[in-house]
Amino acid sequence: MSKSLRRYRPLFETLEAREVLTAYMGVTLQAKDLAGNTITSVAAGQSFNLQVWVDDYRYIAEASANYVTDPDGDQYNPNPLGISSAFVDILYNAGAFDFDSVTGLKSGSGSPGLGAASYNAVTSSDGKLERVGTIQTSLAYGNGLARLWVTVPMIAESTLGQFTISAQHPVTNETFPNTTEGNQQRRAFIDNNPSVLLAGGSVALNPNEVDYSGATLTLEIVEPGAPVDIELRIVKTPTAVDSNGEINSNMLPNDAEWLDEWDNFYVEVYATAPDSYYLKTVTLTLNFTNSYHNVLSFSDASNDSSLKFTTSGKSYNNGTSNVTVTFSTALNGLGDNGKSALLGRIYFGPDTGTGAGVANAATTDYPAPVDTKFTLTSGAAGVQLNSSAPVEPAILSIGSSTNADLFAVPYDLDDDKAISLVDLTYIVRNIGTPVTTSNKLYRMDYTHDGYIDLVDLAMMIRNIGTSTTNAKSSPRIYYSGFPYFGSAMGLMEGESITLSGNAGFVLEGESIVQESTPIENTTSTTASIPSSTTSSTYVPLFIAEPTTSVTIESESDPEVDSALVGQETIGSALTTDGDAQTLLIIDAAEQSLKEESTSDSDAVDEVFADLAVEDPHLTM
Structure with missing residues (x-):
């Protein structure tokens, strides 16, 4: 394959061909409103798109023969097969237009596909975008038609009048010494910011081999009307x-x-x-x-x-x-x-x-x-x-x-986008611990009551199995009052607790005066509990009953109108100090198994049997 189209200039036979022998590629600019309509005026403050189009001119510049053979026997296809790479500088009046860098450049659509459009943000300045362009991401041939190469989002400023926008070869804005070394530097710059034809050799085109005659347009900025x-x-x-x-x-x-x-x-x-x-x-x-x-x-x-x-x-x-x-x-x-x-x-x-x-x-x-x-x-x-x-x-x-x-979803303690048994172990290992600035456990205290307690454990268990993949149909369950803006719903650390008829739980480790009559959930049956000489504590158990008084949920998917049936309420039962945590852990495991796979079921025993392991990230 020949290295450059310039090697074939002696093969042109007609005067018409010689007159256009440098036009191997064309660049044109178009101004469009955001609906895609061509515009010649734009209101001050209005956004519009500047489109850079490229075209393969080989069908004009080359002879009509299907292939051309050079003296070395190399062949070159002169048909308009498309553009492999194209980069231009965009020049505009900085007082009239502004580049919308937030929206950013976009490559043209269609096939063959183009890579992400780019520009040199370091060398660009207000009024000049340098090296705007992209490359074709495949070797597939085009259809011989001009194609949208890059879209540059622009905004008209408040200055009224007519203003021009133009595109030119990137090397035009550069200065190199007129020496052998300077010419080498110029050639290297062109090769690093290339405009190259498909199947046209690997050497980038010089400025005089690209037609920029259609790469200048005039837009009038007019007084805007009232906005929408x-x-x-x-x-x-x-x-x-x-x-x-x-x-x-x-x-x-x-x-x-x-x-x-x-x-x-x-x-x-x-x-x-x-x-x-x-x-x-x-x-x-x-x-x-x-x-x-x-x-x-x-x-x-x-x-x-x-x-x-x-x-x-x-x-x-x-x-x-x-x-x-x-x-x-x-x-x-x-x-x-x-x-x-x-x-x-x-x-x-x-x-x-x-x-x-x-x-x-x-x-x-x-x-x-x-x-x-x-x-x-x-x-x-x-x-x-x-x-x-x-x-x-x-x-x-x-x-x-x-x-x-x-x-943040508070139950995803390891931030892996899933609420799993690994997250549960964080809570289990810290049951009964007050939250302080030194132990950094605030994120595990879901009720903002100052302790990692059994209610926090219960909330974690009720959310196990939820992840980003099923979040649309599995709303997260939160304790009543969430979110606690400004901690207004939480108890201050160290505040004394008074157990009342409306309290469904107390903090593990708090000093509690035993009531003469145990607090019961009026809609449940409380099993008789053997008497014990050990002082007793009220701890939460799980009772499946419909209620809306204790928990709230994140919104379910608006497109999937599903509601959870049989939500749990938190009641109280009297147990001995030594059995409370064990009973809760057993119940927690049973609850979590309902939503876990067989492999996860086998892991539940491991999680709770290995609580002494310091690393909470167990291998499941």
């Missing part, structure tokens, strides 16, 4: 809307107060048009913390008859922290007259990757939530005055956001 107002809401169950898919703007739902890191939930997107207008299209990009949540699906008119907008142009992958989507409708009159149109819902689930989620690592205080936030970073809309008027561009209320407190 965007409101975001985090909800665990879908919000009901009227027959038009709308809701009164002053009656939007409240955000979920809190989530745990394994929750599935929706971000609902509401939009209200400017006065006298109604909505036709809305394109937006939301930024969020991808290490907490991943996009699972979208709800629109195609899968929910209560919604009136359909989605398109969805762009998201698990490696990014933003999602882009376009909502559009063929109906008129939506999102006006004090009504907010529910454009659609974006359904999120937990990130199951290694190291993702909220760290369960509190040491000197009870675990605190992190803030999970969803922010509108860019977008644009199309609005209409009436059915006979044209659709007009509109900006969005950029910066709209919503947030919720996000808690």
Whole structure:
């Protein structure tokens, strides 16, 4: 295979061919609104996409023969088979436009596939993006047509007027001495930022071998109209809307107060048009913390008859922290007259990757939530005055956001995304221990009462078997009052305890005055207990009865409406000091076996028989 197209210039036979002999590849720029329409003007503050297209010009530059053979016998295919690699510098007026680095570059779609688009952030500056490009990830040939290579998200600034944006070869902005060494440095730079044709040799094209005549465009920045107002809401169950898919703007739902890191939930997107207008299209990009949540699906008119907008142009992958989507409708009159149109819902689930989620690592205080936030970073809309008027561009209320407190799942003590027998051993080995800043046991005290006690053990057991893989249908069970914002629900360490008729448990190790009549659960039967000279303590046992007074659950999957039947309540029974922990451990093992596999069942005995082992990470 020949090393460079330049070796074949003597083979051109016609004047027309010689006139275009350097145009082996073409680069053009196009400006598009976020709905994909070509634009020549943009409103101040409006987002738009700058598209870089590339084309293989070999069918123009080379002779029509199927193959060309050089004097050395090497053959080269002159047909337009596609581009292997292409990089350009993007130049623009820094006072007129801004690169949207939050949304980031995107490679063109289609086949053959392209790698992730990139640019040199170190050498780039406001007004100049250097070495923007990507490479084809396979050796498959293209179809001879121009293709979208890279999309550069941009935002128009407030300066009004006409401004140009252009692309050029990366070496054009570089300066090298006119010496042998300087020429070698220039060649090395071109090779490191190559524009290369498929089956065209391995040497990168020089600037005069790439046609940039279509790589300059002019955009006019105009005064913006009133923005489309965007409101975001985090909800665990879908919000009901009227027959038009709308809701009164002053009656939007409240955000979920809190989530745990394994929750599935929706971000609902509401939009209200400017006065006298109604909505036709809305394109937006939301930024969020991808290490907490991943996009699972979208709800629109195609899968929910209560919604009136359909989605398109969805762009998201698990490696990014933003999602882009376009909502559009063929109906008129939506999102006006004090009504907010529910454009659609974006359904999120937990990130199951290694190291993702909220760290369960509190040491000197009870675990605190992190803030999970969803922010509108860019977008644009199309609005209409009436059915006979044209659709007009509109900006969005950029910066709209919503947030919720996000808690680590407290029972996943080793942060492996599953609540297992390994987590249980942490609790068992610390039963009766007060939590202090020195022993760092705050995260195991699920009731915030100052001790690792049998209630904490009970809560752990009731959640064993839940993981990120089944969290949609297995909501986590929490003690009444969770989450304890500001520790308001917990007892202060060292506070005295008074046992009353409403108390279902006491702390192991506390000094208790024995009541003359044992406290009983009124709906259960208490077995008679042999008398003993040993002082007695009330400890919790598990009694299967429906109740909502003691525990709460994380929300189940909004799409899988399932409820747990026969929830447990915590009652009390009188036992001797020496038997209490043993009875609870035996009961715990039996409870955990209900949800464990055969192999895990065999491991239960090992877990509880080996409590003296210092390393809680037993080999199962």
